[in-house]
Amino acid sequence: MFANWLKTSILMAAIMALFGAIGSYIGGASGMMMALVFGGAMNIFAYWFSDTMVLKMYNAQEVDETSAPQFYAMVRELARNAGLPMPRVYLIDEPQPNAFAxxxxxxxxxxxxxxxxxxxxxxxxxxxxxxxxxxxxxxxDILISTISATMAGAISALANFAMFFGGRDSEGRPANPIAGLLVALLAPLAASLIQMAISRAREFEADRGGAEICGDPNALADALTKIDHYARGIPMPVAEEHPATAQMMIMNPLSGGGLAGLFSTHPATEERVARLRALASSYRR
Known part of the structure; x- marks a missing residue:
């Protein structure tokens, strides 16, 4: 657990370093300091409000024992199995099969x-x-995933600002416009790679932990197989508009394939299912 948190701390520090690098491009040393202050403020804001932002972004509606009795009771039972306080429960009116915490x-x-x-x-x-x-x-994992989603979105916005408004070199002269284009292209890509590094290992751990909580690894394996088959053909517009939130979902909600798949924040479904099937086999021994 300590190693996992250490790795995550290093990766989040890398996101802050990206803020500093973009700020340095935009305004030299003072720009870097402003960007780091902005990044720190974003971290504080994300800590307190990122969950509310994401739920509003997806127009999630809170439900209870009256409005969704079976679903709510299921979550309550599972939370009890996991030794967790009862979480708030939401439904999102979207046809794509997906879920997040x-x-x-x-x-x-x-x-x-x-x-x-x-x-x-x-x-x-x-x-x-x-x-x-x-x-x-x-x-x-939930705090890290919501903060990294918020920060990745902010990095993309800052990179676009750098492209359109240019930057300054160390002596205050206008920077090369090609460098601005590279910043706009590479900074979001770097943020995505950092998110990928944070998310992939955590998905495997959540699969294993979820199997233990429900006591049925094959149930999650069957669910992942179905979701993977159907989700690919059903777009989720909000996720497409805010791709930084994709890593929060149980399955990648984005429609991009090919090269985009190389940078997916989720492991291959086939590998996730294979691990769950192996876990189920060990349960039967």
Whole structure:
């Protein structure tokens, strides 16, 4: 666990370094300091409000025992199995099957699922999915994922600013416009690679933890197989508009394939399913 947090801390420091590098390009040493201050402020803001931002972004509606009794009771049972406080529960009116968890800690967590996933999966498979999301809460991944999504979006905005308004070299002279274009292209890519490094290992751990919480690794394996098959043909416009949030989902919601797949924040579904099947086999021994 300590090694995981150390790795995450290093990666988040890399995101802050990106802020500093872009700020230095825009305005030299003073620009770098301003960017680092801005990055620090963004971290503080993300700590307190990123979950609310993401839920509003996806127009998530909170539900309870009255509005969604079966789904709410399922989450409550799984949270009890995991030894977690009851999270807030949300539904997102989207046809693409997907789900995510957010919040700054287990005491202030929320889980959300799309109407598409509830319509597609069986009750057993939904249990597997929500157990996976609660494993993210249990492992305290949710703060890192929401902060990294917020910071990656801010880096993209800062890089675009650098491209359109130019930058200054160390002596205050206008920088090469080609360098501005490279910053605009490479900075978001670097932020995506950092997100990928944060997210991929955590997905495997959440799969394993979710299987333990629900006691049925095959339920999550079956769910992932179905989601992967159907999600590819159903776009999620909000995720396409805010791709930095894609790494929060149980399955990559973006429609891009080919080269984009190389930079996916999610491991290959086939490998995730194979690991869960192997785990299920070990349960039967």
């Amino acid at each position: 957010t919040g700054r800690n287990p005491e202030h967590a929320a889980v959300a699922a799309t109407t598409g996933i509830l319509n597609l999966l069986s009750a057993r498979e939904i249990r597997g999915v929500m157990a996976h999301e609660l494993a993210h809460v249990q492992h305290r």
